[in-house]
Amino acid sequence: MSKLKKENKILDKLNDVFDISGEVKRKLRIAVKIDSKNVSSILLFLKNQHGFIHLNHISCVDWIEEGEFELVYIVWNPKTKLTVLVHTRIDRNNPVMENIDTIWDQANTYEREFREMFGIEFPGLVGRKEFILEDWDDMPPMRKDFDTQKYAKENFATRPGREDAQDVREAIQKRSGEVIPDFAKKYSRD
Amino acid sequence: MSEIKTLGIPTPEEIKQAQIDFAPRCTSAGRVNDKETQGTVEYILNFARKHSLFVMAYGTGCGAIEIPATMTSRYDAERFGIRGAATPRQADVLLITGYLATKTLKRVIRVYEQMQDPKYVIAFGSCAINGGMYFDSYNTIKALDRYIPVDVYIAGCMPRPESVINGFVKLQELIKNGNAGNGEAYREDLDWYRKNQQKVIKNWDFPDKYNW
Numbered sequence: 001m002s003k004l005k006k007e008n009k010i011l012d013k014l015n016d017v018f019d020i021s022g023e024v025k026r027k028l029r030i031a032v033k034i035d036s037k038n039v040s041s042i043l044l045f046l047k048n049q050h051g052f053i054h055l056n057h058i059s060c061v062d063w064i065e066e067g068e069f070e071l072v073y074i075v076w077n078p079k080t081k082l083t084v085l086v087h088t089r090i091d092r093n094n095p096v097m098e099n100i101d102t103i104w105d106q107a108n109t110y111e112r113e114f115r116e117m118f119g120i121e122f123p124g125l126v127g128r129k130e131f132i133l134e135d136w137d138d139m140p141p142m143r144k145d146f147d148t149q150k151y152a153k154e155n156f157a158t159r160p161g162r163e164d165a166q167d168v169r170e171a172i173q174k175r176s177g178e179v180i181p182d183f184a185k186k187y188s189r190d
Numbered sequence: 191m192s193e194i195k196t197l198g199i200p201t202p203e204e205i206k207q208a209q210i211d212f213a214p215r216c217t218s219a220g221r222v223n224d225k226e227t228q229g230t231v232e233y234i235l236n237f238a239r240k241h242s243l244f245v246m247a248y249g250t251g252c253g254a255i256e257i258p259a260t261m262t263s264r265y266d267a268e269r270f271g272i273r274g275a276a277t278p279r280q281a282d283v284l285l286i287t288g289y290l291a292t293k294t295l296k297r298v299i300r301v302y303e304q305m306q307d308p309k310y311v312i313a314f315g316s317c318a319i320n321g322g323m324y325f326d327s328y329n330t331i332k333a334l335d336r337y338i339p340v341d342v343y344i345a346g347c348m349p350r351p352e353s354v355i356n357g358f359v360k361l362q363e364l365i366k367n368g369n370a371g372n373g374e375a376y377r378e379d380l381d382w383y384r385k386n387q388q389k390v391i392k393n394w395d396f397p398d399k400y401n402w
Contacts, residue, residue: 133293133329134292134293134296134393135391135392135393137392138328141328141329146328148326148327148328149326151328152321152325152326152327152328152332155328155389155390156321156330156331156332156333156390157331157332157333157336157386158320158321158325158332158333159319159320159321159332159333161320
């Protein structure tokens with residue numbers, strides 16, 4: 001463990017202050033899980049006390065089976081080259097998350113995107129409601145229960161394929177004699 | 191002094207004769223009203239058009255990356271008379287280079303309608319033909335010719351500069367035979383195109399007509 005001395009030192013310091021469950025993923029990379037209410041305090045703590053002055057990225061994952069959105073804040077320390085991933089989960093049915101664009105200005109862009117693509121509300125977020133999509137009047141499209149193929153079929157004219165077009169799976173099956181497993185049949189041509 | 195001809199008000203017969211004499215010899219799309227000179231004038235006009243294709247400098251998708259390669263010294267598209275134009279009013283050819291998002295479609299329609307006749311459209315890559323890898327995407331259109339008329343399709347994902355030039359040569363052939371340029375057809379079927387366009391562009395804020 002002596003190799004991961006830097007990483008464990010930061011993790012211990014976070015453990016002293018916050019109620020987190022964290023681990024050292026690998027060299028230079030620490031992942032912590034924290035309650036959504038404490039996200040801004042842990043980010044400020046990392047930024048002000050430990051030199052994690054750069055926000056790399058914020059990403060959002062839709063855990064539809066668990067009814068939750070997971071937000072991952074990735075911060076980086078340019079001196080020690082350490083990266084900390086702050087994972088947090090929020091309720092999917094009432095997705096409200098604290099706005100952190102006072103800590104990093106660039107968070108505003110990510111948050112506006114989440115508002116549009118996932119429908120997560122950030123109280124106090126400045127900026128137009130419309131970000132990338134234009135005239136969108138359906139469900140936020142990055143949610144997993146949004147059926148993108150159905151939407152495309154309803155809204156866009158499609159060109160009929162060639163008459164002699166073959167279903168790829170069936171053609172390969174005929175040629176090779178393999179049996180198509182059941183789970184793969186739903187991907188076949190309509 | 192009585193021999194000096196005075197410029198009086200022309201008689202109806204004179205007006206009629208003048209209308210015939212000074213009638214515009216050719217319409218915008220290279221078609222000639224006067225049957226006798228039709229063949230010759232159209233041939234000359236199409237010859238000139240064929241060798242000076244000004245391409246609108248507007249890239250809509252990943253295919254725009256092939257345009258610099260086509261234009262620069264290795265493939266040198268200018269030997270066919272193909273070169274860039276800065277604004278829609280100066281351009282002859284509109285290239286739809288790759289996938290077309292609904293947001294971009296709005297701009298493309300504006301660009302297309304502002305272009306002067308004769309105008310040609312080349313659709314690039316499989317995305318413009320049938321959606322390509324974006325066949326199930328919620329924000330790209332699948333069949334371009336429902337929204338604007340298309341002269342030439344270039345298949346490929348992406349087409350190499352050779353195929354791009356091949357597409358341009360095909361367009362030149364069509365122009366030479368007088369089969370290219372769908373500006374007039376677009377104006378005639380405007381209702382059908384508008385219906386399709388408005389199905390995709392929900393917040394419609396276009397002017398009704400440009401000064402075609």
